[in-house]
Amino acid sequence: MIVLDPNGEKLNLMPLNVGPSHPATHGCLRFLAAMDGETIVASVEEIGYLHRGFEKMVERGTWQQVVPYTDRLNYCSAIMNNIAFCRTVENMFGVEIPERTKVLRVIVNELSRINDHFVCVAAAFQDLGGTTPFMYAFNPREEIMCIWEKLTGARLTNSFARIGGLSRDSYEGFEQDVLAALNSTEKALKDLHACLDRNRIFLDRTVGIGKISAEKAISYGWTGPCLRASGVASDLRKDEPYYDYETYDWEVVVGTQGDCNDRLQVRLAEIEESVKIVRQALKRLAPGPVDIVDPRIRVPAHKLAYQDMEGLIGRFKSVYEGIRVPEGEYYCGSECANGELGFTIVSDGFGHPYRIKVRPPCLTQFAAFHELVEGGLLADSMAVLSGLNIIAGELDR
């Protein structure tokens, strides 16, 4: 297409389609760019290639059946999503979960965050042509994956949280495994920083690329590490604390430039903070029950179902009819790896969710993608994309 630029000069632009199935578009994202040589003049995005109708599906099951669906939102930190969902429903019930569950949830939350950030940084490096850091990051990630395997039986789409508790208590030797994973995480962080911080090629590709101001990021509704990279110290774990996050000793990581490099560095620094939180949480982990005792919320244990009539009735009703969440409308956001994951829940007081709307943190970030890449090179758009950590599962739901 031939256009006149703002100065009245004639330009011949080439529309270039990138994605939806492109190794660098992480899943299935697509954008159409108007190219002037190597420079992107304008860009528009299309999403929805992974739209599976999450919000329609969950309306057909019971409340407990929503939990495994939430794993498929951000599959890089699956357990975090179901903790966020369970927390929302528990708040509607107005129940307090046992202390041990709180601490365990904090531990798996932060381990998921470490996992998620490692994937993001590793993939960003990989997209720019660096394979070594990928391996450095994936070693500790693998250890955490093994913990997931022992804890839940699955590696990727694992669900651990349940409404009113956890699917099971931690296994024997959990603490040692977590400590070992933390140690190798710290080692990997050192290696990653050695690869990243003074790497001329990497810095040239990421510093000053895909810049966004704090104001604009807020207007686009950015949350999480991407917003913090622009210099806004906003973290729900501090702002609206839950699970006693305010009592742990840790800092909100804030960037200065809001560019691609900052977004990755903030993530690496957040891993350090998460390691700090997990170490403290491990010390607080005391024996105790993990489920609340209320058959109207949490299905009674198997043992009770065989020995006790009330337990049997509770189990039967909870499986066949589902729990009944109090009638009402509620929004609750939790700080997940990519930002604020929010659930708006409308309940009619019966066994099936009436309406559940997910607020995925990725959506707002990808909505601003054109602002980040316009004026840059096509190759830079890949650095920007991987720095945003767009997870198609939660973007398209």
Next chain:
Amino acid sequence: MTVEEIFAVLEERYGATREKQDKWGVTAVVSASYLHNAVQFLKEESGIKFDMLVDIVGIDYLTYPNHEGPRFAVAYAFKSMKNPGARIRLKVLVSEENLNVPTITDFYANANWYEREVFDQFGIVFKGHPDLRRLLNHVEFVGHPLRKDYPAQKRQWLSTNDYLLPQLEQRLEELGYKVVQRSKEVETNDNEFLEGSIKE
């Protein structure tokens, strides 16, 4: 200023009523005609500046037990960056006969995609939206899947993706460029574009 005080102002100025269903936070129900002013007040004038639009949610009350009033609702969630922890929600009731709601894309950049999503899933039309298209579903998709009367098992043949060239031109114009000669492909009309897709 607390959120409760802000609600009192909304009540006084824009006739907002308290949503009793929201027992956990503050939700103000405003009429569609006041929505734009109410959002402007929340973002720019109120003591707590609600500078972030968190989410826009469509709700269909078709099968809600004992529901009275309009069939649809659009709920907006806001939060404040300057006063961490301050949140408020606005709600607009939308009847089936008049599906129009004013857009708030002039206040929040992310309202663009959120409104497209609600339009896509519920068919609610946001008046003044710069580019109201489907967001998650296919361009060929017929109907609005999150409406309660849309059968979950229903299948549709969908074979083509978004065209995007007209949107790219629109974006260029926004940036101050002037399209002199369009791409050859862009001049096909919509029917021809969809002709290649499989129809029953």
